[in-house]
Amino acid sequence: MSLFHLDKVNVHYGSVAALSAISLRIEDGERVALVGANGSGKSTLLRLLHGLLPASSGTVERVARDRQALVFQRPYLLRTSVLNNVALGLWLRGTRWRDARPLAQRALERVEMDGLAQRSARALSGGQQQRVALAQAWAMRPDVLLLDEPTANLDPHAKREVEALMQEFSCPADGRALTMVFSSHNLGQVKRLASRVMYLEHGRLLADLPVDQFFNGTLPEEAHLFVKGERI
Numbered sequence: 001m002s003l004f005h006l007d008k009v010n011v012h013y014g015s016v017a018a019l020s021a022i023s024l025r026i027e028d029g030e031r032v033a034l035v036g037a038n039g040s041g042k043s044t045l046l047r048l049l050h051g052l053l054p055a056s057s058g059t060v061e062r063v064a065r066d067r068q069a070l071v072f073q074r075p076y077l078l079r080t081s082v083l084n085n086v087a088l089g090l091w092l093r094g095t096r097w098r099d100a101r102p103l104a105q106r107a108l109e110r111v112e113m114d115g116l117a118q119r120s121a122r123a124l125s126g127g128q129q130q131r132v133a134l135a136q137a138w139a140m141r142p143d144v145l146l147l148d149e150p151t152a153n154l155d156p157h158a159k160r161e162v163e164a165l166m167q168e169f170s171c172p173a174d175g176r177a178l179t180m181v182f183s184s185h186n187l188g189q190v191k192r193l194a195s196r197v198m199y200l201e202h203g204r205l206l207a208d209l210p211v212d213q214f215f216n217g218t219l220p221e222e223a224h225l226f227v228k229g230e231r232i
C-alpha cells in the first residue's frame with residue numbers, strides 16, 4: 001500500500017492556487033525530491049503531506065500519519081539547552097520527561113551533537129541547529145521524514161554534514177530505512193540523495209520520474225529547461 005496517495009488535489013490560499021490537480025503515490029522506502037522554481041508549490045505539498053494544511057479539494061490518504069516528522073529550512077529552537085529542545089519534542093508527543101531525556105541524548109549522539117547537549121540551542125551555528133532539528137525528527141522514530149529545503153542556508157561543509165545524515169537516515173546500516181521526501185534547489189543534491197524526482201511548476205506536477213530518467217531521459221519541455229538552469 002502507498003504511504004501517500006493524492007488524487008486530483010487542489011490547495012488554495014484565498015485566491016492563490018498553490019497546488020493544482022496533483023495526483024501521486026509515494027511508496028515505502030522511496031527518496032523523493034521535490035524540485036521547481038520559487039513559488040511552484042514544494043512547501044505547500046510538504047505541508048499537505050504532513051497534514052498541516054487541508055486540501056481545498058481532491059483526496060489525500062496518509063498511511064503513516066502518526067509516524068511522520070517535518071524538518072523546516074530554518075529550525076525553530078527554544079531558548080533552552082540543545083538536550084531540552086530535543087526532549088521537549090518527545091514530551092509534547094506524550095513521552096514522560098524522565099524517559100524523554102535519555103532518548104534525546106541518544107538522538108543527539110546519532111547526529112554527533114551530544115558534545116553540545118548542554119549548550120544553549122539558540123547559540124548554535126545554522127548547520128548545528130539543523131542537525132539538532134534532525135535529531136528532534138529522528139528521536140520520534142518516524143517512518144517518513146519530510147524536509148523543506150533542509151540545507152538552503154548552510155555553508156558547503158554544513159551542507160555536506162546534513163546531506164550525510166539524510167543519506168544515513170534513508171539508507172541506514174541497521175536496515176530501518178525511512179521514506180524521505182525533501183525539497184531542494186540544489187540539483188547535485190537531488191542526484192546524490194533522491195531515488196525519484198517530482199518537478200512542480202505553478203502548482204502543477206509536470207514530471208514524476210526515477211532520478212536517472214529525470215536527469216538523462218526525455219523530459220517535458222518545462223522540466224528540461226529547469227534542469228538546464230534556464231527556468232529557476
Ligand SMILES: Nc1ncnc2c1ncn2[C@@H]1O[C@H](COP(=O)(O)OP(=O)(O)OP(=O)(O)O)[C@@H](O)[C@H]1O
Binds near residue numbers: 017036037040044045
Ligand atoms: N500562507 C500563504 N498565503 C498565501 N499564499 C501563499 C502562502 N504560502 C504560499 N503561498 C503561495 O503559494 C504558492 C506556492 O508557494 P510555496 O511556498 O509552496 O512554493 P515553494 O515552491 O515552496 O517556494 P520556495 O522555493 O520559494 O520555498 C506561491 O504562489 C506562494 O506565494
